[in-house]
Amino acid sequence: MTLVQNDETATLPTLTPQEIQRYSRHLIMPEVGTLGQQKLKAAKVLMVGTGGLGSPLGMYLAAAGVGTMGLVEFDTVEESNLHRQLLYGLADVGRPKIEAAMERLNVVNPHVNLIPHPVRLESSNALDIFKDYDLVVDGTDNFPTRYLVNDACVLLGKPNVYGSIFRFEGQASVFWAEKGPCYRCLFPEPPPPGLVPSCAEGGVLGVLPGIIGSLQANEVIKLIIGQGEPLIGRLVLFDALRMKFRELKLRRNPECPVCSENATQTELIDYEQFCGFTPEEESLGDDIDITATETQELIDGGTKVTILDVRNPPEYEICRIEGSVLIPLPELQDRLGELDPRDFYVVHCHHGPRSTRAVSMLRDVGFAKTKNLAGGIDAWSLEVDPDVPRY
């Protein structure tokens, strides 16, 4: 057990008069009280990711008086982050997120000791970073890091406060192998790359991470002060469109490769590989890619090229390449009859991952003259036609 025990309360830090004033609405509730606030002050919480989930999480935890907060983040602020990542403003675009986040959180509460970890979390550094914290909050955005966070928490016996979002749907739970199931008990293996779109491909409602990240902050505070019923062994599902919360029971998998008694994995592994990502996955090779400029040159030279757009209809509404044919990737298999294997197709999506999969699928069924537009419609906008808006 890493969190504060009752017999350790004598060593808890005292609250200054200023802190007593600041946290008075906590202090007058018996469930928190002075003791709970002291536990918050003593607590060390690591946030992995300071994006959509990390924004409300970070601000609520800092405001609530968590004494030490570590931040793991290596990204920079982009304009498309701002519809949901409330830690950042327009003036922060282009800055390292961790720098802007530290500034903002310091404004929220200067009493918090903020520790930056401006690195990409990897198997080589995760245990070293995690070991100094009482609990870890998972606000990452990809499967390899989620499995890494889980496994590192299991190995170190730390709670992993989990939240995940997609479009209008969110999930939250507390995975803590000492007391219940871990993430791997629920999801033993990741889906193959490409099956589940990322938020960049599928979109996300801006307010959704605000709701799920706040649920995570609530669980963190409960774990620290030792009150209420933690979300251990339960998965909360939230559907923002239907405005429904559901709860599922989670069980420990007696065969879990990391947290069971018969664990077969006792150290961190290569999570990119575990999740099926190989360097070739990003691009099937030079012969499959074609640049936007090369495509335009072929068209200008009179070659008959059909531009196939495999994005979703709302993206097609935002912008399109003139004369392109839209068949969203999920429908491609069923709509092959609309295409002619003898034709020359240049397939594109937003940045390239979906069209790469589409080209792979098309070539498998005999569309030999099919190429992938490297960098997607974004590259088209940059290289060929600046009138195509970027998003």
Added chain:
Amino acid sequence: MTISIQIPTPLRGFTGDNGEVSVEGSTVGEALQGLIAKHSALAPHLYGDDGKLRSFVNVFLNDEDVRYMEKEDTPVKEGDSLSIIPSIAGGGGAR
């Protein structure tokens, strides 16, 4: 008997954007087959080439994981709700 299957957002592209599909069946397996009969494009996402449910597909009958019941042989009754629970990884961090 008729039961409803809750389709998660990532798979709704294969069910004509339906979040809920009603099917007939007396076991979890029959209900899932009924779902595939209606929406064949879902098949490769639920079942592997060996005809078994893929390991990353979580199916819950009401609030219980069928892996800890009788898996696909778990009996269902009128009015039960079957949910496919997806792995989603978004944290709102990526572009």
